[in-house]
Amino acid sequence: MNIERRVKETIKKYRMFSKKDKILVALSGGKDSTSILFILKKLNYDVSGLMIDLYLGEWSKIHRKNMESFCKEFKIPFHLVDLRKEIGQGICFIKSVLKREKNLTGCTVCGITKRWILNKWAKKLKADVLVTGHNLDDECQTILMNFLKGNIYLGINSHPITGEKKVEGFVQRVKPFFFVPESEIKKYALEKNFKILYDRCPCAIGTYRVETRSWLKNISDKEKKLIVKNWIKILPKLKKKKNLEFKKCKICGDPSRGEICRACEIFNVINNIKNK
Ligand code: SF4
Numbered sequence: 041m042n043i044e045r046r047v048k049e050t051i052k053k054y055r056m057f058s059k060k061d062k063i064l065v066a067l068s069g070g071k072d073s074t075s076i077l078f079i080l081k082k083l084n085y086d087v088s089g090l091m092i093d094l095y096l097g098e099w100s101k102i103h104r105k106n107m108e109s110f111c112k113e114f115k116i117p118f119h120l121v122d123l124r125k126e127i128g129q130g131i132c133f134i135k136s137v138l139k140r141e142k143n144l145t146g147c148t149v150c151g152i153t154k155r156w157i158l159n160k161w162a163k164k165l166k167a168d169v170l171v172t173g174h175n176l177d178d179e180c181q182t183i184l185m186n187f188l189k190g191n192i193y194l195g196i197n198s199h200p201i202t203g204e205k206k207v208e209g210f211v212q213r214v215k216p217f218f219f220v221p222e223s224e225i226k227k228y229a230l231e232k233n234f235k236i237l238y239d240r241c242p243c244a245i246g247t248y249r250v251e252t253r254s255w256l257k258n259i260s261d262k263e264k265k266l267i268v269k270n271w272i273k274i275l276p277k278l279k280k281k282k283n284l285e286f287k288k289c290k291i292c293g294d295p296s297r298g299e300i301c302r303a304c305e306i307f308n309v310i311n312n313i314k315n316k
């Protein structure tokens with residue numbers, strides 16, 4: 041089945057959104073988010089792109105320029121959020137401080153920061169739904185990584201839609217590429233001749249995700265699909281076992297499992313360093 045049909049089916053099966061909804065696509069500048077933005081536009085959805093400038097040197101500059109031209113070419117509204125204006129620092133500084141102060145490694149800090157900003161801007165732009173370009177390989181990595189680390193509950197958002205019911209304060213996040221292998225998306229982007237970078241993020245070197253990605257290459261797409269499908273089957277039981285109620289973060293007011301959300305914990309560490 042071709043990739044566009046599979047996207048259509050996933051949207052329909054999980055009732056992700058309709059033609060009436062205002063859809064915001066989180067753009068990294070890579071093949072996955074660019075392709076899903078292109079497909080949704082082609083399918084006549086009301087889409088716009090949202091990109092965070094992470095300040096990762098030339099890599100970020102090129103991605104930003106590519107996405108500006110891409111959205112201009114296909115007449116898609118484009119929104120750019122400046123991380124330094126939002127948090128006061130670029131992502132490399134934030135990551136290095138959190139590694140030193142809290143031993144938080146890899147992409148965890150970046151992921152939490154991005155999710156918080158995306159949710160804030162999705163609300164600001166009055167989006168009904170936030171689309172991300174996560175694909176089958178990403179989801180398989182997340183599920184297995186958390187399993188191997190002994191914390192399967194961290195994979196609770198590995199689902200085509202995050203959460204079964206809407207949580208007040210969160211814009212619903214959805215992943216129409218959930219069942220599409222990364223290799224097929226790459227093939228699609230190359231065939232469409234998108235003017236984008238295919239290099240991986242320069243900051244992701246040596247992370248556990250990179251290690252997992254490398255050994256997952258030995259697993260077929262069929263097996264990866266089985267992993268995510270079986271995961272989806274056991275998710276409701278896992279959710280029942282764990283209390284997944286949300287409180288309100290005392291600082292930003294976003295839904296949070298603790299008194300303070302994980303993003304505000306990160307921002308507190310950064311602010312303390314700045315005030316020293
Ligand atoms: S790969 Fe990691 S560091 Fe790079 S943008 Fe993604 S989450 Fe951030």
Ligand SMILES: [Zn+2]
Pocket residue numbers: 289290291292293294300301302303304305
């Ligand atoms: Zn918060």
